[in-house]
Amino acid sequence: DGGITQSPKYLFRKExxxxxxxxxxxxxxxxxxxxxxxxxQGLRLIYYSQIVNDFQKxxxxxxxxVSREKKESFPLTVTSAQKNPTAFYLCASSPPSLGNxxxxxxxxxxxxx
Amino acid sequence: xxxxTQPDIHITVSEGASLELRCNYSYGATPYLFWYVQSPGQGLxxxxxxxxxxxxxxxxxxxxxxxxxxxxxxxxxxxSVHWSxxxxxxxxxGANAGNMLTxxxxxRLMVKP
Numbered sequence: 001d002g003g004i005t006q007s008p009k010y011l012f013r014k015e016x017x018x019x020x021x022x023x024x025x026x027x028x029x030x031x032x033x034x035x036x037x038x039x040x041q042g043l044r045l046i047y048y049s050q051i052v053n054d055f056q057k058x059x060x061x062x063x064x065x066v067s068r069e070k071k072e073s074f075p076l077t078v079t080s081a082q083k084n085p086t087a088f089y090l091c092a093s094s095p096p097s098l099g100n101x102x103x104x105x106x107x108x109x110x111x112x113x
Numbered sequence: 114x115x116x117x118t119q120p121d122i123h124i125t126v127s128e129g130a131s132l133e134l135r136c137n138y139s140y141g142a143t144p145y146l147f148w149y150v151q152s153p154g155q156g157l158x159x160x161x162x163x164x165x166x167x168x169x170x171x172x173x174x175x176x177x178x179x180x181x182x183x184x185x186x187x188x189x190x191x192x193s194v195h196w197s198x199x200x201x202x203x204x205x206x207g208a209n210a211g212n213m214l215t216x217x218x219x220x221r222l223m224v225k226p
Contacts, residue, residue, distance in 0.1 A: 004156075031212045040122065042203060042218040043157075050212075090156055100145045100207030100214055104156035 002027045006091050006105035012113050013078065013085055021076045021108045023091035031094040032074035033102060036060060036087045043090065049074055078110060086112050115140040115206050117217035125223040126194050134189040134220050136204030145207035146187040147214070148178055152200050160202075163187065174198070199224045 004025045013019045023032065031050050035043040045058030049068040063082025068074055074093075078085045088109050092102040116139045126132055138144055145164055149157040161172025168180040178189045187204060204217040 006156075040218060043216040045213075048213070088154075092157075094212040100212045101147070101159060101162060102212065102214055103159070104149075106156045107154070109154070 004091060004093055004103060004105035006089075006108050008108060009106070011108055011110045013110060014113050016080045018077055018079050019085075019110065021078070021089055021091075021110070023074045023076065023105060024072055025074075025091075025093045025105075026072060027093055027095070027103065028071070029093035029103070030071070030096045032068070033092040033094070034058075034064070034066065034074070034076045035090045035092065037090055037107075038087050046076065046089075085110055115144065115208060115215045117204050117206050117215055119202075119204055119217035119220050121220045122218070123221045123223065125225060127225045128196050129193050132189075132191045132194045132198070132222070134202050134204075134222070136187045136189065136217060137185055138187065138204070138206045139185065140206055140208070143182075146178075146180060147205040147207065148172065148176070148187075148189045149203045149205065150174075150200050151203065151219075157203060160189070194222075194224055196224045196226065198222060 007022045033048045034046040044060050047066040049055035065077045090107045091105045094102045118137045147162045148160040151157045160176050161170050163170050163180045171177050176191050201219045201221045203219050205214045207214050
């Protein structure tokens with residue numbers, strides 16, 4: 001089945017630790033996105049990538065980093081510089097045509113120990 | 114810059130009653146408009162989209178939405194709500210260039226038996 005796989009489903013971060021959230025898609029989509037979701041605030045864009053080896057900061061990129069070495073993969077690292085990382089993180093991808101439709105993974109919930 | 118407002122944070126309806134969720138957007142040109150639904154702890158699923166043409170669009174699960182340019186609105190409707198419709202609903206607007214989406218803050222729907 002084609003889709004977007006996020007792992008792990010739950011993740012815990014210790015003080016001063018970097019953690020990496022995985023996002024893999026087998027939809028052959030060019031564009032991929034990372035969003036942060038907090039209660040009552042909708043989705044806020046962290047980073048996005050339109051093609052391999054290229055990515056752009058979104059609205060709230062501080063304290064996060066990404067890479068896009070393969071078309072299928074767009075991992076997000078939450079660094080120790082992100083002082084309030086507790087949130088639900090959603091990865092999405094989008095095909096090259098069909099306008100702006102984005103397809104979402106099931107999310108990763110990150111909590112701080 | 115584009116923006117999306119969902120005025121109702123929470124809505125409660127009785128099962129079998131009709132539903133309308135409001136969405137207002139701000140965008141200079143004709144937007145791409147979307148409604149997504151999110152069940153607790155899950156990713157977002159596309160309900161319907163408007164790109165152009167007929168201003169009344171049909172989606173999955175019996176939902177429809179109407180684009181009203183004069184009111185900058187894209188309200189979501191369902192004639193008879195089922196208990197399984199309880200979820201959070203997000204309206205989003207996309208720019209013509211690229212695949213970027215801006216999301217509203219969401220409306221949480223609760224369904225009374």
